[in-house]
Amino acid sequence: IHSTALGPALGGTRFYPYESEEEALADVLRLSKGMTYKSAAAGLDLGGGKAVIIGDPHHDKSERLLRAYGRMVDTLQGRYITAEDVGTTTQDMDTIAKETRWVVGNSVAMGGSGDPSPVTARGLYAATRAVAERLWGTTDLSERTFAVQGVGKVGSAYVQLLVEARAKVVIADSFPPALETAKERFGVDTVPLDEIHKVECDIFSPCALGGVLNEETIPELNCKAVVGSANNQLATEKDAERIADRGILYAPDFVVNAGGVINVYDQLNGYSKTRALHLVDSIFDSTKKILKVAEDEGILPVQAAEKVAEQRIEEIGDLRRLRRSGDDRA
Ligand code: NAD
Numbered sequence: 001i002h003s004t005a006l007g008p009a010l011g012g013t014r015f016y017p018y019e020s021e022e023e024a025l026a027d028v029l030r031l032s033k034g035m036t037y038k039s040a041a042a043g044l045d046l047g048g049g050k051a052v053i054i055g056d057p058h059h060d061k062s063e064r065l066l067r068a069y070g071r072m073v074d075t076l077q078g079r080y081i082t083a084e085d086v087g088t089t090t091q092d093m094d095t096i097a098k099e100t101r102w103v104v105g106n107s108v109a110m111g112g113s114g115d116p117s118p119v120t121a122r123g124l125y126a127a128t129r130a131v132a133e134r135l136w137g138t139t140d141l142s143e144r145t146f147a148v149q150g151v152g153k154v155g156s157a158y159v160q161l162l163v164e165a166r167a168k169v170v171i172a173d174s175f176p177p178a179l180e181t182a183k184e185r186f187g188v189d190t191v192p193l194d195e196i197h198k199v200e201c202d203i204f205s206p207c208a209l210g211g212v213l214n215e216e217t218i219p220e221l222n223c224k225a226v227v228g229s230a231n232n233q234l235a236t237e238k239d240a241e242r243i244a245d246r247g248i249l250y251a252p253d254f255v256v257n258a259g260g261v262i263n264v265y266d267q268l269n270g271y272s273k274t275r276a277l278h279l280v281d282s283i284f285d286s287t288k289k290i291l292k293v294a295e296d297e298g299i300l301p302v303q304a305a306e307k308v309a310e311q312r313i314e315e316i317g318d319l320r321r322l323r324r325s326g327d328d329r330a
Helices: 019-039 063-075 088-098 117-136 154-163 174-186 236-243 258-266 272-282 283-297 301-321
Strands: 007-016 051-054 080-084 143-147 168-172 203-206
Touching: 007 019, 007 088, 007 258, 019 051, 019 258, 019 272, 051 063, 063 088, 080 088, 080 143, 080 258, 117 203, 117 258, 117 272, 117 283, 143 154, 154 168, 154 174, 168 174, 236 301, 258 272, 283 301
Parallel strands: 007 051, 007 080, 143 168, 143 203
Antiparallel strands: none
């Protein structure tokens, strides 16, 4: 749990074969802080938290383990709320929900909000339109060119939206079946893995891994902007400056990929898809606001996003010191 200033600390459970407990701890602390900023920048009443389970999800996952984990989450009495992340699925959330009510993103059949990935793609698309408006004075994406790295759950749904908007799309993916499926479904071109970030395009969209914007790749970028769903795209803080120095607009990942957390957040109020999608579409406005703050104050978009998040934590978080009648959260 990194922060409960704005509300319960919500963040997914990552199931990953970390080499050591130290490595797992470093990752979960970094990720939980990221959730605090993501939710605050999205204007949600949520703090930030995350959980990791050390193990190989393909071999070490079992009903018993997930239920034991659910019982652990339950002991936190709602200060931490879990959801899916790398290595966990909607079905895993159903299993965890047998032991605790502090879980969201479980399946629609079990009364949950379901897989957040298509909603994340929708939010990413809204952010893309905001970036287009900033750069080209129009939200129209037809004839714009995109290079999408990773066509998994989010990437493929995003490509679908881009193709529907008549944009030109090039893709790459390390998993041949995902690549072939997307190629056939959307009629888009493919390039080798180590080429995708070099493609001459309007927008490069990392939708696979973190750390893809680094000392080696940034000089090779051939785009006007980077807008993608992957978490922690910048390898280091310095890389935000490196991108700006190349005249490329970087839309902060934690702002543009907030659709998933917005969707699961809505489940806390009794899930309404209409309301959740309405909130997700407001990523258009939050992205515009952050780019404007960056421009007005002469700071990087990442710094502007952190500033907006910190302001909200201070202004609204402070309110919770005033106890409401019957308030059990203060
Ligand atoms: P996913 O596992 O379904 O898709 C990732 C895809 O990237 C896979 O098809 C994989 O084969 C491919 N890939 C892996 N390494 C690659 C490489 N080196 N080059 C090209 N492709 C590669 O995951 P997802 O749910 O689509 O998430 C994608 C990214 O977005 C992740 O970084 C995730 O943390 C982030 N994210 C996802 C959500 C969500 O709602 N699913 C929300 C916020 C952020």
